[in-house]
Amino acid sequence: MTAATSAGAASSAEPPHADLTPGDLVGTWRLESYLTVGPDGATAEGPLGPAPAGLLLYGADHRMSVSMMRTDDAEPGAEPRAGTRFMGYAGGWRLAGRQVVHTVAVSSHSYLLGTRQVRDCVLDDEVLTLTGSARTADGVRRGVLTWRRADGEPR
Known part of the structure:
Protein backbone atom coordinates (compact mmCIF):
# COMPACT_ATOMS: atom_id res chain seq x y z
CA MET A 1 0.00 0.00 0.00
CA THR A 2 1.40 3.37 -0.96
CA ALA A 3 1.45 6.39 1.34
CA ALA A 4 -1.20 8.07 -0.82
CA THR A 5 -3.45 5.01 -0.57
CA SER A 6 -2.94 4.82 3.19
CA ALA A 7 -3.86 8.46 3.66
CA GLY A 8 -6.93 8.12 1.46
CA ALA A 9 -8.14 5.03 3.29
CA ALA A 10 -7.67 6.66 6.68
CA SER A 11 -9.64 9.76 5.71
CA SER A 12 -12.60 7.83 4.26
CA ALA A 13 -13.39 5.94 7.45
CA GLU A 14 -14.20 7.39 10.83
CA PRO A 15 -11.38 6.59 13.28
CA PRO A 16 -12.36 4.28 16.15
CA HIS A 17 -11.31 6.95 18.68
CA ALA A 18 -13.74 9.63 17.43
CA ASP A 19 -16.11 11.15 19.98
CA LEU A 20 -19.27 9.14 20.42
CA THR A 21 -22.91 10.09 20.54
CA PRO A 22 -25.37 8.42 22.93
CA GLY A 23 -27.09 6.78 19.96
CA ASP A 24 -23.85 4.92 19.17
CA LEU A 25 -24.09 3.00 22.45
CA VAL A 26 -27.86 2.43 22.80
CA GLY A 27 -28.67 -1.27 22.53
CA THR A 28 -27.50 -4.62 23.83
CA TRP A 29 -23.87 -5.75 23.92
CA ARG A 30 -22.43 -9.24 24.60
CA LEU A 31 -19.19 -9.65 26.51
CA GLU A 32 -16.35 -11.09 24.42
CA GLU A 45 -7.51 -13.09 32.60
CA GLY A 46 -10.00 -10.98 34.50
CA PRO A 47 -11.82 -11.93 37.71
CA LEU A 48 -14.46 -13.94 35.81
CA GLY A 49 -12.03 -16.41 34.28
CA PRO A 50 -11.00 -17.20 30.72
CA ALA A 51 -14.46 -17.28 29.14
CA PRO A 52 -16.83 -14.86 30.88
CA ALA A 53 -20.38 -14.23 29.65
CA GLY A 54 -22.21 -10.97 30.02
CA LEU A 55 -24.76 -8.50 28.76
CA LEU A 56 -24.49 -4.73 28.78
CA LEU A 57 -27.63 -2.72 28.04
CA TYR A 58 -27.66 0.99 27.29
CA GLY A 59 -31.13 2.52 27.04
CA ALA A 60 -32.10 5.64 25.12
CA ASP A 61 -33.51 6.87 28.46
CA HIS A 62 -29.93 6.85 29.85
CA ARG A 63 -30.53 3.84 32.07
CA MET A 64 -28.00 1.01 31.93
CA SER A 65 -27.48 -2.47 33.26
CA VAL A 66 -24.54 -4.85 33.15
CA SER A 67 -24.48 -8.51 34.22
CA MET A 68 -21.41 -10.72 33.90
CA MET A 69 -20.62 -14.23 35.08
CA ARG A 70 -17.97 -16.87 35.14
CA THR A 71 -18.66 -19.80 32.74
CA ASP A 72 -15.65 -22.09 33.10
CA ASP A 73 -17.37 -24.06 35.87
CA ALA A 74 -20.92 -23.89 34.46
CA GLU A 75 -21.02 -27.53 33.36
CA PRO A 76 -23.16 -29.87 35.49
CA GLY A 77 -21.09 -31.48 38.20
CA ALA A 78 -18.18 -29.05 37.85
CA GLU A 79 -16.57 -27.92 41.07
CA PRO A 80 -17.18 -24.22 41.74
CA ARG A 81 -13.98 -22.22 41.44
CA ALA A 82 -12.84 -19.81 44.10
CA GLY A 83 -13.31 -16.13 43.44
CA THR A 84 -15.90 -13.97 41.81
CA ARG A 85 -18.73 -15.78 40.01
CA PHE A 86 -21.07 -12.88 39.18
CA MET A 87 -20.76 -9.12 38.84
CA GLY A 88 -23.52 -6.71 37.97
CA TYR A 89 -24.90 -3.27 38.49
CA ALA A 90 -27.50 -0.91 37.07
CA GLY A 91 -28.23 2.78 37.12
CA GLY A 92 -27.76 5.75 34.83
CA TRP A 93 -25.24 6.52 32.13
CA ARG A 94 -23.92 9.48 30.17
CA LEU A 95 -21.12 10.21 27.76
CA ALA A 96 -18.32 12.63 28.58
CA GLY A 97 -16.19 12.89 25.45
CA ARG A 98 -14.48 9.53 24.99
CA GLN A 99 -15.63 8.22 28.35
CA VAL A 100 -18.88 6.71 29.54
CA VAL A 101 -19.92 7.39 33.14
CA HIS A 102 -22.10 4.84 34.94
CA THR A 103 -23.92 6.05 38.08
CA VAL A 104 -24.53 2.93 40.18
CA ALA A 105 -27.97 2.62 41.80
CA VAL A 106 -27.97 -1.16 42.53
CA SER A 107 -25.09 -3.61 42.52
CA SER A 108 -24.04 -7.13 43.40
CA THR A 129 -14.03 -1.57 24.39
CA LEU A 130 -14.46 -0.18 27.90
CA THR A 131 -11.42 0.33 30.12
CA GLY A 132 -11.55 1.22 33.80
CA SER A 133 -8.75 1.79 36.30
CA ALA A 134 -8.39 1.02 39.98
CA ARG A 135 -5.56 1.91 42.33
CA THR A 136 -4.19 -1.12 44.18
CA ALA A 137 -1.36 -1.59 46.67
CA ASP A 138 1.03 -2.38 43.80
CA GLY A 139 -0.09 0.42 41.45
CA VAL A 140 -2.85 1.09 38.95
CA ARG A 155 -27.57 0.59 15.11
Whole structure:
Protein backbone atom coordinates (compact mmCIF):
# COMPACT_ATOMS: atom_id res chain seq x y z
CA MET A 1 0.00 0.00 0.00
CA THR A 2 1.40 3.37 -0.96
CA ALA A 3 1.45 6.39 1.34
CA ALA A 4 -1.20 8.07 -0.82
CA THR A 5 -3.45 5.01 -0.57
CA SER A 6 -2.94 4.82 3.19
CA ALA A 7 -3.86 8.46 3.66
CA GLY A 8 -6.93 8.12 1.46
CA ALA A 9 -8.14 5.03 3.29
CA ALA A 10 -7.67 6.66 6.68
CA SER A 11 -9.64 9.76 5.71
CA SER A 12 -12.60 7.83 4.26
CA ALA A 13 -13.39 5.94 7.45
CA GLU A 14 -14.20 7.39 10.83
CA PRO A 15 -11.38 6.59 13.28
CA PRO A 16 -12.36 4.28 16.15
CA HIS A 17 -11.31 6.95 18.68
CA ALA A 18 -13.74 9.63 17.43
CA ASP A 19 -16.11 11.15 19.98
CA LEU A 20 -19.27 9.14 20.42
CA THR A 21 -22.91 10.09 20.54
CA PRO A 22 -25.37 8.42 22.93
CA GLY A 23 -27.09 6.78 19.96
CA ASP A 24 -23.85 4.92 19.17
CA LEU A 25 -24.09 3.00 22.45
CA VAL A 26 -27.86 2.43 22.80
CA GLY A 27 -28.67 -1.27 22.53
CA THR A 28 -27.50 -4.62 23.83
CA TRP A 29 -23.87 -5.75 23.92
CA ARG A 30 -22.43 -9.24 24.60
CA LEU A 31 -19.19 -9.65 26.51
CA GLU A 32 -16.35 -11.09 24.42
CA SER A 33 -13.48 -10.77 26.88
CA TYR A 34 -12.49 -9.34 30.24
CA LEU A 35 -8.78 -8.86 30.81
CA THR A 36 -6.73 -7.28 33.58
CA VAL A 37 -3.64 -5.21 32.81
CA GLY A 38 -1.27 -4.89 35.76
CA PRO A 39 0.94 -1.95 36.72
CA ASP A 40 3.79 -3.58 34.78
CA GLY A 41 1.67 -3.88 31.61
CA ALA A 42 1.26 -7.63 31.90
CA THR A 43 -2.13 -8.91 30.73
CA ALA A 44 -4.01 -11.64 32.60
CA GLU A 45 -7.51 -13.09 32.60
CA GLY A 46 -10.00 -10.98 34.50
CA PRO A 47 -11.82 -11.93 37.71
CA LEU A 48 -14.46 -13.94 35.81
CA GLY A 49 -12.03 -16.41 34.28
CA PRO A 50 -11.00 -17.20 30.72
CA ALA A 51 -14.46 -17.28 29.14
CA PRO A 52 -16.83 -14.86 30.88
CA ALA A 53 -20.38 -14.23 29.65
CA GLY A 54 -22.21 -10.97 30.02
CA LEU A 55 -24.76 -8.50 28.76
CA LEU A 56 -24.49 -4.73 28.78
CA LEU A 57 -27.63 -2.72 28.04
CA TYR A 58 -27.66 0.99 27.29
CA GLY A 59 -31.13 2.52 27.04
CA ALA A 60 -32.10 5.64 25.12
CA ASP A 61 -33.51 6.87 28.46
CA HIS A 62 -29.93 6.85 29.85
CA ARG A 63 -30.53 3.84 32.07
CA MET A 64 -28.00 1.01 31.93
CA SER A 65 -27.48 -2.47 33.26
CA VAL A 66 -24.54 -4.85 33.15
CA SER A 67 -24.48 -8.51 34.22
CA MET A 68 -21.41 -10.72 33.90
CA MET A 69 -20.62 -14.23 35.08
CA ARG A 70 -17.97 -16.87 35.14
CA THR A 71 -18.66 -19.80 32.74
CA ASP A 72 -15.65 -22.09 33.10
CA ASP A 73 -17.37 -24.06 35.87
CA ALA A 74 -20.92 -23.89 34.46
CA GLU A 75 -21.02 -27.53 33.36
CA PRO A 76 -23.16 -29.87 35.49
CA GLY A 77 -21.09 -31.48 38.20
CA ALA A 78 -18.18 -29.05 37.85
CA GLU A 79 -16.57 -27.92 41.07
CA PRO A 80 -17.18 -24.22 41.74
CA ARG A 81 -13.98 -22.22 41.44
CA ALA A 82 -12.84 -19.81 44.10
CA GLY A 83 -13.31 -16.13 43.44
CA THR A 84 -15.90 -13.97 41.81
CA ARG A 85 -18.73 -15.78 40.01
CA PHE A 86 -21.07 -12.88 39.18
CA MET A 87 -20.76 -9.12 38.84
CA GLY A 88 -23.52 -6.71 37.97
CA TYR A 89 -24.90 -3.27 38.49
CA ALA A 90 -27.50 -0.91 37.07
CA GLY A 91 -28.23 2.78 37.12
CA GLY A 92 -27.76 5.75 34.83
CA TRP A 93 -25.24 6.52 32.13
CA ARG A 94 -23.92 9.48 30.17
CA LEU A 95 -21.12 10.21 27.76
CA ALA A 96 -18.32 12.63 28.58
CA GLY A 97 -16.19 12.89 25.45
CA ARG A 98 -14.48 9.53 24.99
CA GLN A 99 -15.63 8.22 28.35
CA VAL A 100 -18.88 6.71 29.54
CA VAL A 101 -19.92 7.39 33.14
CA HIS A 102 -22.10 4.84 34.94
CA THR A 103 -23.92 6.05 38.08
CA VAL A 104 -24.53 2.93 40.18
CA ALA A 105 -27.97 2.62 41.80
CA VAL A 106 -27.97 -1.16 42.53
CA SER A 107 -25.09 -3.61 42.52
CA SER A 108 -24.04 -7.13 43.40
CA HIS A 109 -21.15 -5.45 45.27
CA SER A 110 -22.32 -3.00 47.95
CA TYR A 111 -19.11 -0.93 47.77
CA LEU A 112 -20.19 0.25 44.29
CA LEU A 113 -23.53 1.72 45.44
CA GLY A 114 -23.76 5.42 44.73
CA THR A 115 -20.44 5.54 42.89
CA ARG A 116 -19.64 6.81 39.43
CA GLN A 117 -17.80 4.25 37.35
CA VAL A 118 -15.85 6.02 34.60
CA ARG A 119 -14.75 3.97 31.59
CA ASP A 120 -12.61 4.97 28.64
CA CYS A 121 -14.72 4.09 25.63
CA VAL A 122 -13.68 3.07 22.10
CA LEU A 123 -16.20 2.00 19.47
CA ASP A 124 -14.83 0.30 16.38
CA ASP A 125 -17.78 -0.66 14.18
CA GLU A 126 -19.64 -3.34 16.20
CA VAL A 127 -16.99 -3.74 18.93
CA LEU A 128 -17.05 -1.62 22.08
CA THR A 129 -14.03 -1.57 24.39
CA LEU A 130 -14.46 -0.18 27.90
CA THR A 131 -11.42 0.33 30.12
CA GLY A 132 -11.55 1.22 33.80
CA SER A 133 -8.75 1.79 36.30
CA ALA A 134 -8.39 1.02 39.98
CA ARG A 135 -5.56 1.91 42.33
CA THR A 136 -4.19 -1.12 44.18
CA ALA A 137 -1.36 -1.59 46.67
CA ASP A 138 1.03 -2.38 43.80
CA GLY A 139 -0.09 0.42 41.45
CA VAL A 140 -2.85 1.09 38.95
CA ARG A 141 -4.60 -1.94 37.52
CA ARG A 142 -6.85 -1.67 34.45
CA GLY A 143 -9.80 -3.81 33.47
CA VAL A 144 -10.37 -4.07 29.72
CA LEU A 145 -13.79 -5.33 28.67
CA THR A 146 -14.55 -6.01 25.03
CA TRP A 147 -18.21 -6.11 23.98
CA ARG A 148 -19.82 -6.92 20.61
CA ARG A 149 -23.19 -5.53 19.58
CA ALA A 150 -25.74 -8.33 20.04
CA ASP A 151 -27.08 -9.92 16.86
CA GLY A 152 -30.15 -8.22 15.49
CA GLU A 153 -29.63 -5.00 17.46
CA PRO A 154 -30.34 -1.94 15.39
CA ARG A 155 -27.57 0.59 15.11
